């Protein structure tokens with residue numbers, strides 16, 4: 001198991017609070033409860049690093065983590081239920097529109113999906129955000145431990161078709177069983193490398 005260093009940087013509602021950093025950044029987006037925070041923990045071999053974002057009031061914010069002094073992970077709030085709830089201090093669009101427009105260090109999106117579920121309109125909206133910003137998307141299809149290998153293959157096909165992304169951009173993984181995590185790391189590193197080569 002590879003050691004990874006992860007440090008929580010900050011929670012941000014707006015641009016003024018984004019961490020100042022030149023490091024390449026990736027955003028983890030996905031439905032509420034899809035498994036974003038668990039995946040960040042699995043990628044860094046921590047049991048609870050990303051749950052700092054669970055503290056009251058912070059679940060509607062962008063939570064930034066620096067990993068290995070090389071890359072920044074941005075954990076986005078889950079979408080789905082309680083959308084636009086009256087208690088939300090900032091709406092999803094208020095949070096994400098400026099982020100996708102202005103976060104110049106952003107290199108790509110890890111869209112976290114439950115491998116058993118068909119992507120919905122909100123998932124497609126996230127892919128649209130990435131497309132408009134010319135960012136690559138990796139679909140991290142988590143909870144693979146819940147279904148058999150053959151079902152996984154069928155699900156990955158359905159997911160890539162629904163999102164109109166290449167099947168090469170889908171990675172089956174399990175944060176629980178730590179499966180597919182190294183493959184996902186390779187995809188993330190590839191995403192950052194490809195950007196370097198094209199600029």
Ligand SMILES: Nc1nc2c(ncn2[C@@H]2O[C@H](COP(=O)(O)OP(=O)(O)OP(=O)(O)O)[C@@H](O)[C@H]2O)c(=O)[nH]1
Pocket residue numbers: 030031032033034035036037038039059077078079142143144145146173174175176177
């Ligand atoms: N079996 C299984 N359960 C998982 C996996 N990943 C996450 N879970 C479970 O799914 C639930 C939600 O996980 P979180 O990581 O909190 O999800 P999240 O996307 O960060 O949720 P929000 O921040 O509330 O949007 C938890 O009960 C996890 O234990 C996985 O790969 N396999």
Ligand SMILES: [Mg+2]
Pocket residue numbers: 036037038053
């Ligand atoms: Mg979370």
